[in-house]
Amino acid sequence: xxxxxxxxxxxxxxxxxxxxxxxxxxxxxxxxxxxxxxxxxxxxxxxxxxxxxxxxxxxxxxxxxxxxxxxxxxxxxxxxxxxxxxxxxxxxxxxxxxxxxxxxxxxxxxxxxxxxxxxxxxxxxxxxxxxxxxxxxxxxxxxxxxxxxxxxxxxxxxxxxxxxxxxxxxxxxxxxxxxxxxxxxxxxxxxxxxxxxxxxxxxxxxxxxxxxxxxxxxxxxxxxxxxxxxxxxxxxxxxxxxxxxxxxxxxxxxxxxxxxxxxxxxxxxxxxxxxxxxxxxxxxxxxxxxxxxxxxxxxx
Amino acid sequence: xxxxxxxxxxxxxxxxxxxxxxxxxxxxxxxxxxxxxxxxxxxxxxxxxxxxxxxxxxxxxxxxxxxxxxxxxxxxxxxxxxxxxxxxxxxxxxxxxxxxxxxxxxxxxxxxxxxxxxxxxxxxxxxxxxxxxxxxxxxxxxxxxxxxxxxxxxxxxxxxxxxxxxxxxxxxxxxxxxxxxxxxxxxxxxxxxxxxxxxxxxxxxxxxxxxxxxxxxxxxxxxxxxxxxxxxxxxxxxxxxxxxxxxxxxxxxxxxxxxxxxxxxxxxxxxxxxxxxxxxxxxxxxxxxxxxxxxxxxxxxxxxxxxxxxxxxx
Numbered sequence: 001x002x003x004x005x006x007x008x009x010x011x012x013x014x015x016x017x018x019x020x021x022x023x024x025x026x027x028x029x030x031x032x033x034x035x036x037x038x039x040x041x042x043x044x045x046x047x048x049x050x051x052x053x054x055x056x057x058x059x060x061x062x063x064x065x066x067x068x069x070x071x072x073x074x075x076x077x078x079x080x081x082x083x084x085x086x087x088x089x090x091x092x093x094x095x096x097x098x099x100x101x102x103x104x105x106x107x108x109x110x111x112x113x114x115x116x117x118x119x120x121x122x123x124x125x126x127x128x129x130x131x132x133x134x135x136x137x138x139x140x141x142x143x144x145x146x147x148x149x150x151x152x153x154x155x156x157x158x159x160x161x162x163x164x165x166x167x168x169x170x171x172x173x174x175x176x177x178x179x180x181x182x183x184x185x186x187x188x189x190x191x192x193x194x195x196x197x198x199x200x201x202x203x204x205x206x207x208x209x210x211x212x213x214x215x216x217x218x219x220x221x222x223x224x225x226x227x228x229x230x231x232x233x234x235x236x237x238x239x240x241x242x243x244x245x246x247x248x249x250x251x252x253x254x255x256x257x258x259x260x261x262x263x264x265x266x267x268x269x270x271x272x273x274x275x276x277x278x279x280x281x282x283x284x285x286x287x288x289x290x291x292x293x294x295x296x297x298x299x300x
Numbered sequence: 301x302x303x304x305x306x307x308x309x310x311x312x313x314x315x316x317x318x319x320x321x322x323x324x325x326x327x328x329x330x331x332x333x334x335x336x337x338x339x340x341x342x343x344x345x346x347x348x349x350x351x352x353x354x355x356x357x358x359x360x361x362x363x364x365x366x367x368x369x370x371x372x373x374x375x376x377x378x379x380x381x382x383x384x385x386x387x388x389x390x391x392x393x394x395x396x397x398x399x400x401x402x403x404x405x406x407x408x409x410x411x412x413x414x415x416x417x418x419x420x421x422x423x424x425x426x427x428x429x430x431x432x433x434x435x436x437x438x439x440x441x442x443x444x445x446x447x448x449x450x451x452x453x454x455x456x457x458x459x460x461x462x463x464x465x466x467x468x469x470x471x472x473x474x475x476x477x478x479x480x481x482x483x484x485x486x487x488x489x490x491x492x493x494x495x496x497x498x499x500x501x502x503x504x505x506x507x508x509x510x511x512x513x514x515x516x517x518x519x520x521x522x523x524x525x526x527x528x529x530x531x532x533x534x535x536x537x538x539x540x541x542x543x544x545x546x547x548x549x550x551x552x553x554x555x556x557x558x559x560x561x562x563x564x565x566x567x568x569x570x571x572x573x574x575x576x577x578x579x580x581x582x583x584x585x586x587x588x589x590x591x592x593x594x595x596x597x598x599x600x601x602x603x604x605x606x607x608x609x610x611x612x613x614x
Contacts, residue, residue, distance in 0.1 A: 030513075031413075031415065034410055034413060034415065035415065037410065038410055038411070038415070038421050041407070041425070042421055042424045042425070045424050045425055045427065045428060045482070046424060047450070048428075048439055048440070048443060048450075048482070049427070051439070051442070051443065051450050052439045052442075055442065063448060064447070064448045066448070066453070067453065068448075068450065068453055110335045110336060110339075111336075113332045113333075113335070114332060114333045114335070114336040116332060117328070117329045117330075117332035117333045118333070121325050121326075121328055121329035121332070122322065122325055122326070122329070123325060123326035123327075123328075123329030123330055124326060126329060129333060129337070132340070133336070136340065136344060138534070138538060138596060139344070140538055140541065140542055140588065140589060140592050141542070142542050142565050142568065142585055142588060142589075143348065143351060143585045143586065143588070143589040144343070144344060144347040144348055144351060145568070145569075145572070145581075145585060146351060146354060146568075146572050146578055146581050146582045146585060147346075147347035147348070147350040147351045147354065147582070148343065148347050149572070149573075149578075150350070150361070150578065151342075151343075151346075151347060151350075153361065167339055167343045169335065169339075170335045170336060170338050170339020170340075170342065170343065171333075171335055171336025171337075171339045171340065172336075177336060201328070202324075202325065202328035202329075202332065203328070203332075206332070227430055230432060231432045231433050231434070233433060233434060233544075233545045233548075234544060234545065234569075237548075238573060248432070248434075249432060249433070249434040250434075252434045252435065252438065253434055253549055256438060256441075256549065257552070263442050263445075263448075266438055266442070267438070267439070267442065269435075269438075270432075270434075270435035270438050270439055271435075273432050273434070273435045274431050274432055274435045277430050277431070277432065278427070278430065278431075281430050
């Protein structure tokens with residue numbers, strides 16, 4: 001639903017600039033003004049990144065020049081090597097990747113399964129359960145922080161990554177269920193019917209018929225889940241206190257305490273942490289476009 | 301967002317066969333939502349109940365829990381930091397959320413117009429939202445660095461007095477708000493999806509009736525996407541009442557300078573995991589929960605006056 005709109009090339013209902021209006025002088029003026037504003041804001045969005053990357057290549061001490069140096073001189077690639085050697089960066093990377101991967105698998109499986117049941121199967125109490133699911137979307141997670149910690153501590157899970165991914169195998173998140181349910185609603189029921197007549201069970205229909213058609217929603221879920229778990233901070237902060245088990249987010253934070261004046265290294269680490277998600281985002285965008293074209297995933 | 305609770309009705313079967321088909325379907329349905337229900341009970345419902353009990357407990361985790369009666373509530377009422385945390389949280393929420401929603405809406409409307417390069421602009425505006433928050437915050441700490449940061453370089457360039465940002469109690473919260481506005485991407489995307497869902501014939505009809513672009517925005521676009529505006533407000537308020545990571549990082553986990561970034565969740569975190577007062581932390585979390593519940597309820601109540609749902613009789 002949400003991330004898909006980004007990749008949509010079509011625009012159906014322009015608010016300000018309408019097709020025909022653009023040929024008039026006034027239309028052109030509006031378009032020019034719009035471009036100017038968009039470009040101005042785009043610059044304010046891009047400059048911090050430029051600053052980030054530029055600082056990460058600066059020689060030690062050159063970060064503090066005034067007026068600031070926009071293009072690093074000299075260009076110090078070694079910052080990245082130094083950053084990598086100072087910290088167990090590879091290990092943190094691996095820790096984070098494992099947690100993210102397990103969350104992706106667990107949430108995708110259990111959320112699409114529940115989403116399928118809510119969309120396609122009739123069972124007593126379904127609407128009540130679905131309403132509960134929607135309601136939990138609005139529950140602030142913070143209210144179960146303390147009791148969950150006590151639960152995991154009782155289970156002996158503190159210091160392991162279990163609290164950070166096991167819950168995903170139990171329904172993923174309410175939002176993931178909602179999103180997949182909305183997607184399955186757009187798939188014609190005739191498909192289920194045909195499969196049922198051929199003797200397929202509900203599980204078979206979910207796994208062999210609907211899941212292969214669910215590329216767009218799985219991609220959208222994937223990017224949202226990746227983003228939230230790659231970024232997660234509070235959970236790993238509480239459950240993984242040992243330096244070697246840390247995730248990137250928390251590890252990066254500890255670096256801030258240790259090398260608080262080495263801005264070139266801090267920025268290099270930030271770049272290294274940001275790059276994977278940007279790469280994945282651009283790689284997955286393609287699927288969003290296909291999703292929009294084939295299904296028109298919308299918020300209904 | 302209109303959420304229909306009725307899926308398409310499945311194939312009509314007859315008699316006993318129909319009954320057994322239905323029963324099988326009901327069993328399948330429950331089996332397939334069973335993991336979610338289990339998770340709901342284990343990871344949400346039970347902890348929620350347990351959290352209620354914790355209010356009346358004193359528990360440092362390391363020693364067995366003790367019954368504390370109303371001790372935590374008394375402490376809450378007498379705690380001088382609680383009003384400060386409440387004020388900080390309210391300040392942040394009530395300034396940040398409206399700015400956030402309005403700027404995301406404006407960005408979405410601009411990016412929904414037929415323009416060359418809109419794909420590029422959308423990506424640029426969305427980029428900060430996919431940047432990991434810790435990396436984001438570190439970058440902004442560097443930008444807001446009082447001596448060498450880009451923000452003050454710019455301020456000096458236009459002859460404005462530089463600010464101390466995260467080192468100044470007056471400027472720390474505005475700094476956090478500015479930083480937060482940078483990540484308007486996800487709200488913007490939701491608005492874009494909403495804008496694309498407005499039926500084109502409505503604009504055509506408005507134009508035939510002689511409506512200007514402005515009229516169309518005011519009388520077609522805004523009413524039609526009011527459910528999306530509402531959604532972003534609700535989600536925004538719930539999220540920003542729980543602001544934590546940015547404040548934790550800029551203040552080194554302390555909520556400084558001079559408690560100016562001590563938000564409720566940060567205070568709760570410190571009570572729970574720094575001072576190991578689980579009962580008191582749980583009490584604070586209930587306070588926060590009730591506040592969020594109250595504001596969400598209020599928004600739903602007010603929504604009846606301004607949110608328009610297509611297809612609902614009014």
